[in-house]
Amino acid sequence: MTFDNQPVEVPQTLPMLPVRDIVVFPYMIIPLFVGRESSIRSVEDALAKNRLIFLASQKDIAEENPTPDTIYKVGTVAKIMRMRKLSDGRVKILIQGEAKAQITSFTKTTGSYEVAIEKIEDKNTATTPAEIEALVRTAKESIEKIIALGKALSPDILLVLDDVTDPGRIADLIASNLGVKVQEAQKVLETTDAKERLSLVCQILASELEVLQAQAKLRGNSREDQHKNQRENFLRDQMKAIKSELGEGAAQDSKSEEMEELRNKLMNAGMPETVQAEALKQLNRLERMHPDASEATMVRTYLDWMVDLPWNKSTEDIHDLAHAKAVLDDDHYELQKAKDRVMEFLAVRKLKTTMKGPILCFSGPPGVGKTSLGRSIAKAMGREYFRIALGGVKDEAEIRGHRRTYVGAMPGKIVQALRQCKTKNPVIVLDEIDKMASDFRGDPASAMLEVLDPEQNTTFRDNYLNVDFDLSKVLFIATANVVENIPPALRDRMEMIYIPGYTENDKLFITKKHLINRQMEANGITSDNIKFTDEGIKFLIAGYTREAGLRNLEREVGSVCRKVAKKVVMNESNFVEVTAQTVPELLGPPRFLRDDKMLEPQVGVVQGLAWTQAGGEVLLIEALKMKGKGSMMLTGQLGDVMKESAHAAMSYARAHMDELGIEQEMFEKFDVHVHLPAGAIPKDGPSAGITLTTALVSLLTGTPVRNDIAMTGEVTLQGRVLPVGGIREKCLAALNLGITNVIIPMANGKDLEDIPQVFKDKMNFILAENLDEVFAVAFEKSDRFTKNKPSAKKDPKKGSTKSAAA
Known part of the structure; x- marks a missing residue:
C-alpha cells in the first residue's frame, strides 16, 4: 500500500471498469483479472491516455453484462501500474486506488463504458481528538482478537495503522483488508464523513468478531461430540496413547x-x-x-x-627473533620495512605479553608479495592464518553479520574466520581492502572502523551473535593497491607500510631462488631438462614483462618450462639451456622494447622520469616551434595536472624572458608544440614540471639539453622545485637505461635511502631547489645559465660530494 499525500488530478471523463465481488478503496494496490471484451477495451483506452480508470462494483456479481442501473454510482479512480496479457486471452492488471468519485452520467455504453465523474472529498465533522483515538483503539483491539481467532489477516496491518493518523484512511485500510461483503464495503466507501466511516467500520469489526467467536464455540462443541461418539473405541485409543507416550x-x-x-x-x-x-x-x-x-x-x-568460537583458546607466539627473521628472509626477498615492523612487534611481545595487536596495511603494486607476506608472518609467529577477500564486498552484513531474524542469517566474515582458526589470536589478512564498495545494503568500510580500531575492537559486536567478542589479540594485516581509495577514517586506523616494486636485480634473484623451482615442479620437469642462465633470465624480465610485481614474470617462466616439457615428451630435446638467444625461440619476439637514451644533446628534447604501477619509466618530452601567433599545443594524452604544468612552464619562461635571453618575437610570431611520445598511453601526474620548463626554455633559447641527464620534479611559478613521489623507481629506471645523472628536488634527498647502496654508488644525484640550478646542470656548455651555478652539495647518504653542475 501507499500513503502518498500528493493529490491526483481527476479528469471529467474516464473509461469505466465494472468489477465483481470486490470494492476498491483509495490507496489500495491490488491485481485484477479482466476477461470481458468491453472491460479489456476500457483498460486499453486508459493505457492509451493517462492510465487512469474508474472502478465501480456490480450490484449483482453473477451478471455477465451489467447495465448502468446495476452498477454502483460511487467508485474509485485508479491508476494502472502494470498490465500483462495472459495466454487464455485475459489481461492481468495491477491497479492503485487514487481517489473517490461519483458517476454523473454515462457518456459511452457501446463496446466499452466511459463515464463522466465528479471527485468526492471527505468531510470532517467537528470531533475531539479523544473521540477519534477511542475509535482507532477499538478498531485495533477488534483486529487483534480477529487475528487471534484465526481470521486470515496480515499481522502487519497493525504496524501500518500505527503510521496513519487520518481516521478516513484508517477506515478505508481496515475495510479493504477485512474481506467483507460487497454491500457492506460499498456502504463504507459511500460514507464521506471520516468519523462516521470509522464508526461504521468498528461496527462491522464487532459483527465479524461475534461470528468468529460463535464459530470457535461450535468447533469446541463438535470436538466434544466427536469424543463421545468414540467412547466404544476407548481401550484401543488408550493403548495407542500409551505407546505414543512411551x-x-x-x-x-x-x-x-x-x-x-x-x-x-x-x-x-x-x-x-x-x-x-x-x-x-x-x-x-x-x-x-x-x-x-x-x-x-x-x-x-x-x-x-x-x-x-575460541573464547579463551589461543596459540603461544614464537618469540625467537632469529627464527622469525630466517622464515621471513627465506620466503621473501627485500621488503625490509615490513620485515622490520614484524620483528619489532615480536620483540615488544616478548617483553610485554598483554599488548594489543597492531593494524598493519601493506600497500603497493600488484604482485609484490603483500598477501603472501601475511602468510609468512603467521608462520614466523607460530599463529593460525586466515585470508578474507574483500574485493567487491558491498554488504555491511558481510563484516558485521546478519541479525538472527532474517532467514539464512550468518555471522560476518570476521567471526567466521575466528571459528575456522579455532584461536582468538590468528593472523587475519584483509585482502584488497581498497576494493570494498557501498550500496543500498550499507557501507562495509564503515563497519570495518570498529574491527580495525584497537580502542574499540575489544568489544566487537557481531549482529548475529549479539554479544561482545574481543578482537584485540588478532593481528590484522590489510593489503591495498591504491591507498587513496581507502576512506580517510579507515585509513587513519591502520599503520601504512608501502612495499615498492622490485628492481631487475631483485627479480633476477627471486626468479633463481623461488620462481624457477616452483614452476619446474608444477610442470613436471627437473634440472636435468632445463637450466636458466642469468642472461636468459634478464632478457626474459626486460623483454617479456613490464610490471612492479612478479606475477607475469612467473607466468613467463612457467611458459618456458611448458615449452621444454613439450620438447622432452616429444623426444625433440632432453635438455634446454635458457639463454638470451633461446628465449625468443621459445616465447617468440620480445613484447617490450626499451627506448634508447638520447645519443646526443638536442634542442627542446628532455629526458623525464615517470612512475607507473609497473615501476619507473624514462619519458622523452619534445618541444617544437613553428611560425604562428604565440599559441601552445599539447599532445600525447596528457592529463589535467600535466597540462597545467605545461602552462605554468610557459608562464615562467615569458615572465623571465629577459634573464633567460628569450626574444619577444618567440611569443608573438611562433607557435609551440609540446609532445610526449606513445600518445596512446594516458599520462598525468605532478612530476614533469621541471622537465617541461627545461624543454620550453631549451626550445626558445636554442640551447641543447644534455643527453646524459634525466630529471623529475614539480615547479612553481616562482621557479621553486617541489618534491614528488616514486624517487626509487624513477632513479632505477634511469640507471637501467644507462643514465647516471639524475636531477631530483632537494626535498626528496631523504628518499635516497630507499635505493640500494650498490645502485647509489653508480649514480650521481643532483639535488635542486630552484630552476636556476636545474638549468645550470641541464644545458650543454652554455655560459648563459651558469651565472647562478650553485655550489657543490654534499650527499649525506653516500658521504661523497656531488656538484650540482655534475
Whole structure:
C-alpha cells in the first residue's frame, strides 16, 4: 500500500471498469483479472491516455453484462501500474486506488463504458481528538482478537495503522483488508464523513468478531461430540496413547540428554560471564520449544556457533627473533620495512605479553608479495592464518553479520574466520581492502572502523551473535593497491607500510631462488631438462614483462618450462639451456622494447622520469616551434595536472624572458608544440614540471639539453622545485637505461635511502631547489645559465660530494 499525500488530478471523463465481488478503496494496490471484451477495451483506452480508470462494483456479481442501473454510482479512480496479457486471452492488471468519485452520467455504453465523474472529498465533522483515538483503539483491539481467532489477516496491518493518523484512511485500510461483503464495503466507501466511516467500520469489526467467536464455540462443541461418539473405541485409543507416550518419553529423554550435553559445552567454552548468561538464556528457550519448530533450529544453530568460537583458546607466539627473521628472509626477498615492523612487534611481545595487536596495511603494486607476506608472518609467529577477500564486498552484513531474524542469517566474515582458526589470536589478512564498495545494503568500510580500531575492537559486536567478542589479540594485516581509495577514517586506523616494486636485480634473484623451482615442479620437469642462465633470465624480465610485481614474470617462466616439457615428451630435446638467444625461440619476439637514451644533446628534447604501477619509466618530452601567433599545443594524452604544468612552464619562461635571453618575437610570431611520445598511453601526474620548463626554455633559447641527464620534479611559478613521489623507481629506471645523472628536488634527498647502496654508488644525484640550478646542470656548455651555478652539495647518504653542475 501507499500513503502518498500528493493529490491526483481527476479528469471529467474516464473509461469505466465494472468489477465483481470486490470494492476498491483509495490507496489500495491490488491485481485484477479482466476477461470481458468491453472491460479489456476500457483498460486499453486508459493505457492509451493517462492510465487512469474508474472502478465501480456490480450490484449483482453473477451478471455477465451489467447495465448502468446495476452498477454502483460511487467508485474509485485508479491508476494502472502494470498490465500483462495472459495466454487464455485475459489481461492481468495491477491497479492503485487514487481517489473517490461519483458517476454523473454515462457518456459511452457501446463496446466499452466511459463515464463522466465528479471527485468526492471527505468531510470532517467537528470531533475531539479523544473521540477519534477511542475509535482507532477499538478498531485495533477488534483486529487483534480477529487475528487471534484465526481470521486470515496480515499481522502487519497493525504496524501500518500505527503510521496513519487520518481516521478516513484508517477506515478505508481496515475495510479493504477485512474481506467483507460487497454491500457492506460499498456502504463504507459511500460514507464521506471520516468519523462516521470509522464508526461504521468498528461496527462491522464487532459483527465479524461475534461470528468468529460463535464459530470457535461450535468447533469446541463438535470436538466434544466427536469424543463421545468414540467412547466404544476407548481401550484401543488408550493403548495407542500409551505407546505414543512411551515413544515421546524416550524422545524427551533423548532431548534432555542433548540439552544437558549442550549446557556442559556452554559452561566449559570459557565465555565471559555476560556472554555465558545470554547463551544459557537461549538454551532455556530451546528446551521449552518443540524440536520441529523452525525457531528451534535457528536457536540451536546459534548455540553451536557460541560453543565453537575460541573464547579463551589461543596459540603461544614464537618469540625467537632469529627464527622469525630466517622464515621471513627465506620466503621473501627485500621488503625490509615490513620485515622490520614484524620483528619489532615480536620483540615488544616478548617483553610485554598483554599488548594489543597492531593494524598493519601493506600497500603497493600488484604482485609484490603483500598477501603472501601475511602468510609468512603467521608462520614466523607460530599463529593460525586466515585470508578474507574483500574485493567487491558491498554488504555491511558481510563484516558485521546478519541479525538472527532474517532467514539464512550468518555471522560476518570476521567471526567466521575466528571459528575456522579455532584461536582468538590468528593472523587475519584483509585482502584488497581498497576494493570494498557501498550500496543500498550499507557501507562495509564503515563497519570495518570498529574491527580495525584497537580502542574499540575489544568489544566487537557481531549482529548475529549479539554479544561482545574481543578482537584485540588478532593481528590484522590489510593489503591495498591504491591507498587513496581507502576512506580517510579507515585509513587513519591502520599503520601504512608501502612495499615498492622490485628492481631487475631483485627479480633476477627471486626468479633463481623461488620462481624457477616452483614452476619446474608444477610442470613436471627437473634440472636435468632445463637450466636458466642469468642472461636468459634478464632478457626474459626486460623483454617479456613490464610490471612492479612478479606475477607475469612467473607466468613467463612457467611458459618456458611448458615449452621444454613439450620438447622432452616429444623426444625433440632432453635438455634446454635458457639463454638470451633461446628465449625468443621459445616465447617468440620480445613484447617490450626499451627506448634508447638520447645519443646526443638536442634542442627542446628532455629526458623525464615517470612512475607507473609497473615501476619507473624514462619519458622523452619534445618541444617544437613553428611560425604562428604565440599559441601552445599539447599532445600525447596528457592529463589535467600535466597540462597545467605545461602552462605554468610557459608562464615562467615569458615572465623571465629577459634573464633567460628569450626574444619577444618567440611569443608573438611562433607557435609551440609540446609532445610526449606513445600518445596512446594516458599520462598525468605532478612530476614533469621541471622537465617541461627545461624543454620550453631549451626550445626558445636554442640551447641543447644534455643527453646524459634525466630529471623529475614539480615547479612553481616562482621557479621553486617541489618534491614528488616514486624517487626509487624513477632513479632505477634511469640507471637501467644507462643514465647516471639524475636531477631530483632537494626535498626528496631523504628518499635516497630507499635505493640500494650498490645502485647509489653508480649514480650521481643532483639535488635542486630552484630552476636556476636545474638549468645550470641541464644545458650543454652554455655560459648563459651558469651565472647562478650553485655550489657543490654534499650527499649525506653516500658521504661523497656531488656538484650540482655534475
